[in-house]
Amino acid sequence: MLSFRIIFLRKKVRGVKMERDNKVSITVIRRLPKYYRYLSDLLNKGITRISSQELSNMTGFTASQIRQDLNNFGGFGQQGYGYNVEELKSQLGKILGLDKIYKAVIAGAGNLGQAIANYRGFQDAGFEVLSLFDRNPRLIGIKIRDIEIRDIEELEPFIKENGVEIGIITVPKSSAQEIADIYVRSGIKGIWNFAPADIKVPDDVIVENVHLNESLFALSYFMNNKNDYIRRD
């Protein structure tokens, strides 16, 4: 009886997907970009239709998990037909916010900042990098793919004048909080942080951390504890 009730509640939640107030679990959200990436690859290969089983073979997730994941957002598949690749990609794109363009800046124009500025994934993700900023006079004025490196002193007025929404942090750990404070003061809404520090910002500012050292430690851990290793993509 209990399991019936749970199923019923789930269905109800699915039915009101547009006004859903239940949080989608972070692990589901983290899988969406992967689906999006695979769907893009399929479309590039001219494949227009795919079953959850075929998606399972590609991604390594189970077919049932895939159906559950996608059902969280309305369930676009049809029994016996599968998913329309283009439609699913476009729907996922909307969910991921890829149909909008966000203006971004990068603080820290060293190798990592330059690598990020050169990063081709930005267009796909709907981000446009307007400028890099650094305090090193030898870097100021140089262009990376037509993106100019400016003096860090100009960061705050530049953000305000240009309505920048995303701030990327590629400065050393010791300057990360200072940059985050400038971002918050200037009205930045989302921060992509590469510094190995947990920056403190108000609750309404989204922070996505890329802690490279933690990833490296995880690699080291699994080299030492092979039994704990489960292949994940």
Add this chain to the structure above:
Amino acid sequence: MLSFRIIFLRKKVRGVKMERDNKVSITVIRRLPKYYRYLSDLLNKGITRISSQELSNMTGFTASQIRQDLNNFGGFGQQGYGYNVEELKSQLGKILGLDKIYKAVIAGAGNLGQAIANYRGFQDAGFEVLSLFDRNPRLIGIKIRDIEIRDIEELEPFIKENGVEIGIITVPKSSAQEIADIYVRSGIKGIWNFAPADIKVPDDVIVENVHLNESLFALSYFMNNKNDYIRRD
């Protein structure tokens, strides 16, 4: 009665930690590097002793979760005293494999490869980058922090001659699998992959992926779905 039995089994598992054959959950493992980072900061500040409550205030994890996490590996805390920072750091370091030195190479000496080569976290994580490799003749021969960029043709013999265990991939997506194949053929045991591709390798080779585009998509998702956002560090 059921809950009693679970508690008993747990205790038993804890008791045989050295020969444990239960897999530690991936989420626990992912938190260890964070503990390690905080303990290093504490030690640098001269703090020698800390309670799970204080660790909780620093990390944002609950005190009970911290005790559970650390108990997975033997539980080094003492009631009423807390944790000895230096000892806990050293124990975690051993668990993470940071007491060993791994030889590493980087395939792809563009901005990202160079940023990685310059990355100070390597020493802390017990990795030593011996060389970068690229096919661009303009890069070959250049040194990044005393680390030479060599011709990609030399990658396989170099790995074999020097007993390299870790291979880093910072080439474009289209070359990622080719590099992974060279790594596997040469006897590499662990791969740190930055290419936005899921590389295929035998089960005994550890792969740690850094998918920057997925991180960026996640940021974009949360910008669009603020209600789903939960602050994580």
